[in-house]
Amino acid sequence: MRPQDALLLAVVLFLGLCALVGGEKPSPCQCSRLSLDQRKNCGFPGITSDQCFNLGCCFNSSVAGVPWCFNPLPSQASQECVMEVSARENCGYPGISPEDCAARQCCFSNAIRQVPWCFFPKSAKDCYY
Template identity: 45%
Template sequence: MDLKGLYFVAFILMLGFSSTLGGFVGLSPDQCAVPAKERVDCGYPEVTAEQCINRGCCFDSSIPQVPWCFKPLQTEECRF
């Protein structure tokens, strides 16, 4: 298998792994709907999805060249 094929297989495996975790445990899907260009890095090189989520961050490895572990959108609290 050539190097491109190996990268492709690795990408597909990571994509499948991240989708099985849901990418946001304890966070709503809306909080993790951060546009790729607005993601603020929340991890470190080679952070796993589990480590990222345990930090209270979102994980989405489906878009290359942007942070996969990133800060969720902040929900505004209602105040009376």
């Protein structure tokens, strides 16, 4: 097998695996609320927006020098709760329950230690593709 054939086979296998793993198009908040320095590449050189979205990734080619196809922020139950951890503003107290947090009309996520688990939501109006 020639080196070119092996490279072509690797690309085809990669794309096939990505198609199997690929998910639905991320929400606008999952993409637009991610800071440029936090983008992690999710594609390959020359990827189109459709190919990128088919992988379940975000696409924005408006800024040079950063990945255009990148992993989205984690999904939340409400778009108002999708944000970087550094953007969370505390809405509760240590050990607050999800129910008490919801009673304050705030977002709750205890997936990451040492950050606010109960935090104020953001308006989804500022999210865009």
